[in-house]
Amino acid sequence: MLQIYNTLTRQKEYFRPLHEGHVGMYVCGPTVYGDAHLGHARPAITFDLLYRYFLHLGYKVRYVRNITDVGHLEHDADEGEDKIAKKARLEQLEPMEVVQYYTNRYHHDMEALNVLPPSIEPHASGHIIEQIAFVQRILDHGYAYISNGSVYMDVEKYAKDFPYGKLSGRNLEDIKTDTRELDGQDEKKHSYDFALWKKAAPEHIMHWPSPWSEGFPGWHMECSTMGTKYLGEEFDIHGGGMDLMFPHHEAEIAQSCAALGHDTVHYWMHNNMITIAGKKMGKSYNNFITLGQFFTGEHPLLTKPFSPMTIRFFILMAHYRSTVDFSSEALEAAEKGLARLQEAYNRLMRLTPSPESTVQIGNIREKCEEAMEDDLNSPIVISHLFESAKAINTVADGKGTISAADLKELQDVWKTFVFDILGLRLNDNSDTGSTTAEAYKGAVDLLLNIRLDAKRNKDWTTSDRIRNSLTELGFSIKDTKDGFEWSI
RNA sequence: GGUCGGUUGCCCGAGUGGUUAGGGACCGGUCUGCAAAACCGGGGACAGCGGUUCGAAUCUGCUACCGACCUCCA
Structure with missing residues (x-):
């Protein structure tokens, strides 16, 4: 029986799906404002392994991996300019053009790594309405406040009713003393409050109307919203890199609990970093x-x-x-x-x-x-x-x-x-494949059999000519005890 | 400073309280017209100091060093 390490409990647990025979898993995908690097390959491959293993076990899996194309702030000092918009200005491109460009390249890389595509790959920008509704629910439950057109999570209030910090092993007291003072936080009640909705600055390109302001969703909103939209208010697995544990996943938990009144994720899984x-x-x-x-x-x-x-x-x-x-x-x-x-x-x-x-x-x-x-x-x-x-x-x-x-x-x-x-793609020489491939393989075999005859006749000139020519063409020829092996 | 994790042989990298991880490199051998490759075999390790135990790399304490998060980050 499959055991997986649950970050929430800090131990391995037997995996028991919420619904017999089905698995719902959500994994934090890339922010598409740059090319994927080796670090991005880690979660993609880790959770691809998990996905493949579930399929092997016969589960019906709905695997959701998001594309982040709005909302992540460059840093607070920017007062609301998000990464996509910044890059777009630099390159003089439409924000969505940048998104499409890097999304395509991401897909290309993932395919090369033989990472199976997820069942659903939702874009944050395509779920603004749902995110606004999610923020509204948090407001309705009294765990958020509006300030100057932006909406912030009232962490202190939330922490009174729910264990804020349980995933990353923190408590609010620690956070209070440890959180650095950053600029531009005057509209927040406390520095550790985080944005659910941000009012867009005039120069900000990506923005949408909302009940509170023309703006964009907060950093962590998309995952809470899209995860529950496609997997339900409770689902099995949420994965991502360890560096997302705090604040991202902690905030996600808080948002979901504040909006729904209960936890959504059963097993939190985190891959480690590449150094x-x-x-x-x-x-x-x-x-x-x-x-x-x-x-x-x-x-x-x-x-x-x-x-x-x-x-x-x-x-x-x-x-x-x-x-x-x-x-x-x-x-x-x-x-x-x-x-x-x-x-x-x-x-x-x-x-x-x-x-x-x-x-x-x-x-x-x-x-x-x-x-x-x-x-x-x-x-x-x-x-x-x-x-x-x-x-x-x-x-x-x-x-x-x-x-x-x-x-x-x-x-x-x-x-x-x-x-x-494991999803390793080996060259499958045993594969019978197409007639073209068959003919091609037959031709190479024929050449090498001629060479074998030449060797038997100690005709080294012909033998070496065939080997050298094939090598030049990119083949790798190996002599074995009673014949040959080749690959390209 | 707070929280969490790590320290394994030349390198990468698993690990259950007692029995060979594995890969690479290296050394030796087999095969071989030459070459290449391949194959087989081999040595070596558990950061340091204590403790628990019949027995610890594996549990526990301390020390040293490294890192992650606390800010966008996979």
Whole structure:
């Protein structure tokens, strides 16, 4: 039975869905005002793993991941200029043009990483009406106040009736002493109150009418609104990066409780950060490397380009609640490990069964399932796959045999865990595919068989010519004991 | 300053109180016309000092160091 770590209780809990056979999950998506970097890949892949595992278990999943395209303030001193608007002015583009541009690029990167698209990808800008209604409910319940056209959460009042800070392990007293004094907070009663609706400054481009002012929704409003709109007033899982725990998710809880009178989320899940030289990779440190830069290798810290699957594998090699330290060296190690899996997979699909097994495949399926059920322990799943790769290689080398039943089981386990669950996209040479692909493969095989004949006749000139020419064309040719292997 | 987390072999990275994580690198071997690759095998670790225990990397205390959040951040 699947166990997941619930940030709310700080322990692993058995996952029990609210509605039998169904899972509702909401994950904080990107703010589309810049290219996605390695840090954005972490939650996308982590929750993709969870999503895939739920599907594997047979759940019907509604997976909502938002696009933030309004509302996040650059900083309070800006008095209401949000990130999208600022970027738009700089580039002389329509705000929605910027949104579309980066949304497209985000989708492109996610597809490259083999991250499945969510069931619903709502835009904050498309849910202004719902957000206004949500704010109104909070006002109606008396947990918010209007000040100069803006609406603020009355945290002190809220904290009297609900445990404010329970997710991040804070209490209001701590927050009172720790919150820094920032500029432009004179319209708030307290510095720790947060905006539900912000009146737009005259130069602000993105704004909508509301009962309180021409303005835009507060920073945390969209998630409360869209989460409950699509998943209901109570739903199973809410995920996101650890850095969103406070204030973002704490504010979300407060907003939802204030509006609805009760909690909405059963399991809060948070992925840890990716670090670079021990420091968090993030916008604020300006130390990030975009996914596009990884794919092209165009960054001073990168020794070479890295494929999207290498990035995915690299992230899956660490548990999602641990930090993972990026370095080009670590990525190269991941790349080689992935290639080893690829080799083993290719061999596995070509093995011929024997009456008996001399290699042990063990109960690999159960072991992989156990690892996944223990809070998505992907590194352990991967270690089991490497273990079985040894058995595969032993048989491929002719130093062992495998029975038809064991072979089928192993092939099935690999397909299930490598493709379906870990979501690794390997080159599938065993795939019969199209007639074009068949003809192409047949042609290459033919060439290499001619080379094999040449080798038998010790015609090294012809042999090397074929190998060198194919290498130049981008093929990788490997001689084996009784033949050859090739890939491109 | 407050809250929380981390410190594992050359590097990355799992971990249950007692039995090999795994990957990369390295070393040795096999294969081999050459080359490349591949495959097999190997050594090494639990920040420091105490405590609990028959036994602790794993529980506990202290110390040191690192980091996250407290402000937009995945």
